[in-house]
Amino acid sequence: MERVHNFNAGPAVLPEEVLREAQADLVNYKGMGLSVMEMSHRSKEYEAIINEARDAAKRIYGLGDDWDVLFLHGGASLQFVMIPMNFLPEGKIANFIHTGVWSKKAMAEVKKLGKPVHIAASSEDKSFSYIPKTYQLSDNPAYLHITTNNTIYGTEWKIDPDVPKDVPLIADMSSNFMSKPIDINKYSFIYAGAQKNIGPAGCAVILVKKDFLATGATNLPSMLDYQLHSKNGSLYNTPPCFTIYMIGLVLKWIENYGGLAKIEENNKAKAKYIYDVIDASNGFYRGTVVPEDRSLMNITFRLPSEELENLFISEAKKNGMIGLKGHRDVGGCRASCYNALPLNAAYDLAEFMKNFQKQNG
């Protein structure tokens, strides 16, 4: 059985080399006679695995000793509530740029804590089809939170936004984490569910500036306390051991690939194949996003009718291309082209799209 071209939005495609390496290690990890799933998270071998994953994340983003990297349970969604618990003290206001479902969910968690939210900018007026270019902070902002890639709508920040020096920038990078170089020093806190771009589900990766971390609350329940997790090297309790091992393999793959600049080059080439077909289709395929904010990761488009969309998705599947149905909230089609999607998968989809139009346009 051949592997399919996997356009799933998440959990999503992983590098085949990584899957094969994990397979080779699965029953007997490096001659230890057991699997990573069966080993103590306190063993020196596991310590090496988690340390290597942490170091690789730091190398990939060029992080110095003033940053920490955490691997925590609960996915990106738990960070929605942990961030305000840790970093939103009495008298301060959480500021958000609202670009869709994920920022809405993040804001809802702040409100559930009974804490204040200010929407500094929003693209809700146009169904989240663009990224706001200006924003207005509240008085006493605790931080500004952005979602750098909007998985459902297909928008992506092309710049790392400027914030006043005393306002920490927090970013949900779940769906474009490690997909391109960024200006890391603009951020204080970055988080991502692993299952889009860098591993299987079960873990959130957090990059946090240590001086920002030190400003956090400390009287929190243990599992919700970032400083406690940091002090314990993400080993306060049993972490998602196997997921972290897989993340480590993917990060090594990214480094071997040539790092973020090379990864971005490849991501741009993949996206271009597909957007070029959309733009040359005389409106048969309609992109749902203003061109300047189009995501390299999640390419969203409509066909002339829902009937044709369903046919498109089912015909694509017959041709070995899966995961092209849009998110249930918005409908349409979506091709997620994360780091590990091979170039030829995007090429094949673009060719399929041209042929489909010829036959049905």
Ligand SMILES: *Cc1c(COP(=O)(O)O)cnc(C)c1O
């Ligand atoms: C998928 C996704 C989430 C949710 O991630 P979980 O790990 O399932 O909690 C949050 N934000 C963005 C941008 C996402 O794409």
